[in-house]
Amino acid sequence: MDLVSYADLVVELVNTHDPAEDALRDLDSLRALLTTRPHLLGRLTYRDLEAMRQLRQELRAIVEAAVAGEGDRAAEGLNALLIRHPVRPALSDHDGHRWHLHLTEDGSVPDRYAAGAAMGLAVLIGEKGLDALGLCASPECRNIFFHTGPDRSQLHCSDHCAKRDGGQ
Numbered sequence: 294m295d296l297v298s299y300a301d302l303v304v305e306l307v308n309t310h311d312p313a314e315d316a317l318r319d320l321d322s323l324r325a326l327l328t329t330r331p332h333l334l335g336r337l338t339y340r341d342l343e344a345m346r347q348l349r350q351e352l353r354a355i356v357e358a359a360v361a362g363e364g365d366r367a368a369e370g371l372n373a374l375l376i377r378h379p380v381r382p383a384l385s386d387h388d389g390h391r392w393h394l395h396l397t398e399d400g401s402v403p404d405r406y407a408a409g410a411a412m413g414l415a416v417l418i419g420e421k422g423l424d425a426l427g428l429c430a431s432p433e434c435r436n437i438f439f440h441t442g443p444d445r446s447q448l449h450c451s452d453h454c455a456k457r458d459g460g461q
């Protein structure tokens with residue numbers, strides 16, 4: 294797993310908040326979010342749910358600052374997260390994979406999630422720049438996304454949203 298891929302944690306968490314429906318409202322929806330990340334699963338409490346919702350808000354604020362070109366504000370928020378959730382790098386060859394670097398494997402679920410997400414986002418911005426981050430222009434969506442190629446003109450998170458907004 295390369296370190297930039299940890300930034301997917303940011304997208305997956307932030308996009309659980311849909312203006313029409315909150316997909317992070319109870320422990321079952323939190324478990325659903327974590328099913329693709331078995332290494333992050335653990336005992337979950339309402340306190341964890343609250344911490345994840347708080348983290349979601351902080352990450353969205355960081356991404357929105359980045360999209361608005363406010364690099365200082367984005368970095369300030371991200372650096373604060375990195376201080377609160379320090380990563381513990383560890384080399385692993387679990388499940389027959391080649392040796393690769395993993396980030397933190399201890400602490401509560403929200404702590405581990407935050408550490409991975411903050412590190413991934415910091416690496417992504419460091420390697421690809423602030424403008425690699427996008428915010429869907431559709432008011433009914435507002436999902437965040439990452440521009441994958443050099444073309445950063447994409448306004449929507451998906452074709453679905455682009456079509457709904459009138460094929461831009």
Ligand SMILES: [Zn+2]
Nearest residue numbers: 429434450454
């Ligand atoms: Zn969208």
